[in-house]
Amino acid sequence: MISLNNxxxxxxxxxxxxxxxxxLIQKLDTLGIRTGKKIExxxxxxxxxxxxxxxxxxxxxxxxxxxxxxxxxMN
Amino acid sequence: MKxxxxxxxxxxxxxxxxxxxGVDVISSNYAGTSIDFTKGYVTLKGERSExxxxxxxxxxxxxxxxxxxxxxxLREGDIVIQVIDSTNLERxxxxxxxxxxxxxxxxxxxxxYDEAQHTGISIDKKKLEHIIGIPxxxxxxLSGEGIKELIxxxxxxxVSRFIYDDTRRWNxxxxxxxxxxKITPREHxxxxxxxxxxxxxxxxxxxLLAILLAVFVIIxxxxxxxxxxxxxxxFQKAWSPIMLRLSEILAGxxxxxxxxxxxxxxxxxxxxxSFGLLTTGLYVPIGAVLPYVFAFYTxxxxxxxxxxxxxxxxxxxxxxxxxxxxGLAIIPMLIGLGCNVPGALAIRILETRKEKFIxxxxxxxxxxxxxLQAMLFGLLGPFGAKSLGIVFGTLFIVWxxxxxxxxxxxxxxxxxxxxxxxxxxxxxxxxVLKKTWMRLKWFTKEAIPFVLLGVLIANILYSLGIMxxxxxxxxxxxxxxxxxxxxxxxxxxxxxxxxxxxxxxxxPLNMTLKQLxxxxxxxxxxxxxxxxxxxxVKELGIIDMLKSxxxxxxxxxxxxxxxxxxxxxxxx
Numbered sequence: 001m002i003s004l005n006n007x008x009x010x011x012x013x014x015x016x017x018x019x020x021x022x023x024l025i026q027k028l029d030t031l032g033i034r035t036g037k038k039i040e041x042x043x044x045x046x047x048x049x050x051x052x053x054x055x056x057x058x059x060x061x062x063x064x065x066x067x068x069x070x071x072x073x074m075n
Numbered sequence: 076m077k078x079x080x081x082x083x084x085x086x087x088x089x090x091x092x093x094x095x096x097g098v099d100v101i102s103s104n105y106a107g108t109s110i111d112f113t114k115g116y117v118t119l120k121g122e123r124s125e126x127x128x129x130x131x132x133x134x135x136x137x138x139x140x141x142x143x144x145x146x147x148x149l150r151e152g153d154i155v156i157q158v159i160d161s162t163n164l165e166r167x168x169x170x171x172x173x174x175x176x177x178x179x180x181x182x183x184x185x186x187x188y189d190e191a192q193h194t195g196i197s198i199d200k201k202k203l204e205h206i207i208g209i210p211x212x213x214x215x216x217l218s219g220e221g222i223k224e225l226i227x228x229x230x231x232x233x234v235s236r237f238i239y240d241d242t243r244r245w246n247x248x249x250x251x252x253x254x255x256x257k258i259t260p261r262e263h264x265x266x267x268x269x270x271x272x273x274x275x276x277x278x279x280x281x282x283l284l285a286i287l288l289a290v291f292v293i294i295x296x297x298x299x300x301x302x303x304x305x306x307x308x309x310f311q312k313a314w315s316p317i318m319l320r321l322s323e324i325l326a327g328x329x330x331x332x333x334x335x336x337x338x339x340x341x342x343x344x345x346x347x348x349s350f351g352l353l354t355t356g357l358y359v360p361i362g363a364v365l366p367y368v369f370a371f372y373t374x375x376x377x378x379x380x381x382x383x384x385x386x387x388x389x390x391x392x393x394x395x396x397x398x399x400x401x402g403l404a405i406i407p408m409l410i411g412l413g414c415n416v417p418g419a420l421a422i423r424i425l426e427t428r429k430e431k432f433i434x435x436x437x438x439x440x441x442x443x444x445x446x447l448q449a450m451l452f453g454l455l456g457p458f459g460a461k462s463l464g465i466v467f468g469t470l471f472i473v474w475x476x477x478x479x480x481x482x483x484x485x486x487x488x489x490x491x492x493x494x495x496x497x498x499x500x501x502x503x504x505x506x507v508l509k510k511t512w513m514r515l516k517w518f519t520k521e522a523i524p525f526v527l528l529g530v531l532i533a534n535i536l537y538s539l540g541i542m543x544x545x546x547x548x549x550x551x552x553x554x555x556x557x558x559x560x561x562x563x564x565x566x567x568x569x570x571x572x573x574x575x576x577x578x579x580x581x582x583p584l585n586m587t588l589k590q591l592x593x594x595x596x597x598x599x600x601x602x603x604x605x606x607x608x609x610x611x612v613k614e615l616g617i618i619d620m621l622k623s624x625x626x627x628x629x630x631x632x633x634x635x636x637x638x639x640x641x642x643x644x645x646x647x
Binding site: 009023026027028029030031032034042043044045046047048049050052056057058059060061062063064065066 | 133134136138162163165166169194196245270271274275276279385388389390392393396401402490491492493494495496498
């Protein structure tokens with residue numbers, strides 16, 4: 001299991017765990033980011049920039065600090 | 076009767092609203108375009124009903140202020156129309172299930188239905204209606220398809236009897252999706268490849284730079300062509316003779332002549348210097364500024380509707396972080412390059428007080444609006460690109476450094492970016508035109524009265540000797556610190572009202588290039604215009620804006636003084 005930041009771009013995986021409080025989990029949940037969700041990492045920006053993922057038919061930009069708390073198991 | 080239009084952000088609620096009411100509201104291809112609600116009216120069977128475009132929300136458990144607004148409004152509605160993005164059924168149904176618990180009569184518009192079909196998604200509308208017990212209509216709001224049916228079906232709105240366990244909401248949604256949605260897998264399309272390329276650093280940064288360059292070139296070409304081939308000939312060949320004739324008629328009525336026509340320079344009208352209401356007062360907003368404002372908003376509308384702006388936000392997120400903001404804060408800055416007033420309104424897409432304060436301050440200090448830019452092109456353009464480069468380069472550095480400092484000084488939190496990136500859509504030409512037209516109308520309504528008022532006030536202040544008096548008492552600051560003639564204080568006073576007019580007032584002072592550069596930078600920095608200030612007071616409160624103003628004035632004096640010192644050496 002690795003954090004979304006450390007996952008290489010272009011890989012698929014499943015979210016296993018979100019290392020945050022109720023507020024963060026709620027916030028992520030509203031956009032469909034939750035434990036058990038399949039995602040594909042598209043890219044990561046330089047210098048602690050956001051991570052871009054695709055989940056289902058939508059694309060999301062997730063800030064570095066949040067992405068650090070999303071733990072993923074790669075396929 | 077009150078009908079509410081509810082849905083996730085960027086599902087096309089505002090477009091549906093336009094279609095239903097005929098009221099124009101601005102819509103773009105990114106989340107959060109409508110943060111305020113808009114009201115309109117529809118006539119149903121002869122009865123007038125109120126229709127409210129509720130700001131987009133992902134959930135009824137609020138996570139930000141805009142969502143709180145949406146939830147409070149929900150209580151007052153009699154009927155709810157949920158607009159759904161058919162390409163993202165799962166996430167949209169999450170809101171549907173929460174809405175169901177409000178026990179209000181509902182109807183669902185499966186919007187963007189054509190786009191879903193293109194991407195290989197098919198939705199069994201009948202089955203969905205059957206499962207959740209709410210009538211559904213497929214729509215494509217941009218082309219207007221399905222809107223008539225939606226209006227007809229408003230009467231059929233029903234309270235859903237669907238019951239589910241809230242702790243297992245996503246499971247319930249999963250079950251519904253399995254029954255109603257079929258996805259035909261396809262090859263990656265060109266659009267998807269482009270989507271990926273524009274958010275990967277190696278390809279995304281060159282794409283961003285190329286687009287910014289193209290935007291700049293297009294705005295200049297459109298703006299300059301309009302001025303050279305349309306507006307300038309009109310004012311010189313058609314308007315000047317009328318004004319000269321009027322001046323002859325008014326001969327003898329000195330006060331009226333001065334006010335309407337102003338001073339004749341070598342027996343002719345000089346739109347930069349005459350300073351009458353009907354000469355300079357009309358020429359500055361219409362002849363010099365409007366063409367650029369038109370060019371800017373046309374290009375901006377294309378960018379907004381294509382869905383590129385959130386990608387810009389992603390690419391600049393790490394830079395914005397150094398200023399205590401996140402990537403989305405670039406959107407008010409870009410809009411502010413057109414006019415700071417809508418830029419100030421767009422600051423609402425930021426969440427915390429700290430972010431709003433920083434964004435408002437750095438925009439006011441260092442983001443010149445198109446009106447100011449157009450006049451600066453005119454003022455400094457003849458001296459070559461270098462002088463314009465110094466002015467805009469200085470403003471950019473000030474923008475960044477002020478942000479760096481404020482991040483450390485201002486208390487509060489700066490949340491991280493977490494935003495949906497919409498697919499690219501080909502801008503709908505009529506939509507772009509309509510949006511540009513609305514903004515131009517708005518610009519003319521705001522700008523022309525203020526410019527006319529400015530000309531009037533300047534005339535009065537000069538004739539009463541007040542301008543000269545202010546020049547005398549501020550002379551030490553202007554002469555010694557900034558190296559400017561004290562007459563420049565008149566332009567700075569006008570700058571509170573309108574920057575474009577203020578730049579116009581610098582023209583007759585016959586200043587050196589160094590003085591022009593210093594004056595341009597100080598004029599851009601020390602205060603936004605009153606219209607922007609009024610909006611920011613509403614958004615941030617008077618106390619924060621007073622603090623912000625102190626920062627603006629101080630930084631303008633420091634930077635102006637430093638620039639004067641540096642350029643005195645450099646230009647020797």
